[in-house]
Amino acid sequence: MRILVVGAGAVGGYFGGRLAAAGRDVAFLVRKARAAQLRDAGLVIRSPRGDVTLRDVKTVDAASIDGPYDLVLLSCKAYSLDDAIESFAPAVGPGTLILPLLNGMRHLDVLTEKFGAAHVLGGQCIIVATLNERKDIVHMNEVASMTFGALEGGIDERVQAIAAELSNRGFDVYPDENVRQQMWEKWVFLATLAASTSLCRAAVGDILSAPDGKRLIEGIFAECGEIAKQNGHPIGEGLVSRAAATFFVPGSPLTASMLRDIMNGAPIEADHVIGDLIARGGPQQHDDATLSLLRVAYTHLKAYEARQAKTPA
Structure with missing residues (x-):
């Protein structure tokens, strides 16, 4: 081959x-x-x-x-x-x-x-x-x-x-x-990690030590999971357990590669990982009266991209 x-x-x-x-x-x-x-x-x-x-x-x-x-x-x-x-x-x-x-x-x-x-x-x-x-x-x-x-x-x-x-x-x-299900579950996991750590510019353990840090991660994970469900791929208990064992460990140094790219001034996959997920979401992701946590994170990432576009190479 x-x-x-x-x-x-x-x-x-x-x-x-x-x-x-x-x-x-x-x-x-x-x-x-x-x-x-x-x-x-x-x-x-x-x-x-x-x-x-x-x-x-x-x-x-x-x-x-x-x-x-x-x-x-x-x-x-x-x-x-x-x-x-x-x-x-x-x-x-x-x-x-x-x-x-x-x-x-x-x-x-x-x-x-x-x-x-x-x-x-x-x-x-x-x-x-x-x-x-x-x-x-x-x-x-x-x-x-x-x-x-x-x-x-x-x-x-x-x-x-x-x-x-x-x-x-x-x-x-x-x-x-059912590889699409596997891809959706990884997307939910990755988007939660990328949105949370990039928005806070911090590792999981640092977010958890902040007021409402655990609620922030929980909220983003719930929003991502709801979008997966709306698209016919509800997340399984295995992912829920893996997320709990990963996202809620005090002192964890875990960050998303997206945050590492931001800290290095590198390009990021904002549209592919976060923006496209929002685009596939339901009314709560598109209601102008409600700014979801995922949309807040996406706005943060797009502001970073706008600033990088003005930075001399």
Whole structure:
């Protein structure tokens, strides 16, 4: 199976690097600067699951794609989706499947409109990783998993074939019969964490120590969960329990990657993670007389983006 990994950042680099280390036929679609860095230093993974240094990493750009790939693993940031699509479009042939690992749901609408639903799978990943100053991929704990499935539900032959190709490669693989539900539940979890920590510019433990901090997180989680329910994906008790064990731990240093991006003056996925969730919500998200907590958080994020747009590069 020919696999094209779009990007070689923390997510694409980790999963693609593990596949390449296991002998899979993997190429990375990257910009010239990243290609040069990979050529000089290799692709380096630092992880509790085992360190890897790959030499002779196969890289391509849009102009050098030499025909269709069997699987496109899409791991870009949401704000880079249009550019990514333009770059990897030459790799999509009649039998190509696109497995996106982006957060939220908007990207599914964009991808299916561009390539057709038959070419797009639902997917998500769970990993805490970043690039250090040397552009090594630093995996911060042992959790690294990928969940995927057919958008229409069920586990068909396509999903089974991909699961066989990806399994036992240094991360956990979960084919899922109802991947949209899994994606919605992750979205609720992530949006709660991103909205809460970005709005307060603080870690979970610091928010909990503030007056009404616990109520703030509870309120945002409830709003996100209600939107999921309105869209036919009520959250399960498993997510409720996981949220309680994550969001309400005194002293927790947990923050969302969105907050870390804000603190670094980097672009953020405000529209994809928070704005699109609001757009899919019911009357309480659109009633001009009521400003929900989620809308307050979104206003905060958009103000940050407006300020960054005026900041000289």
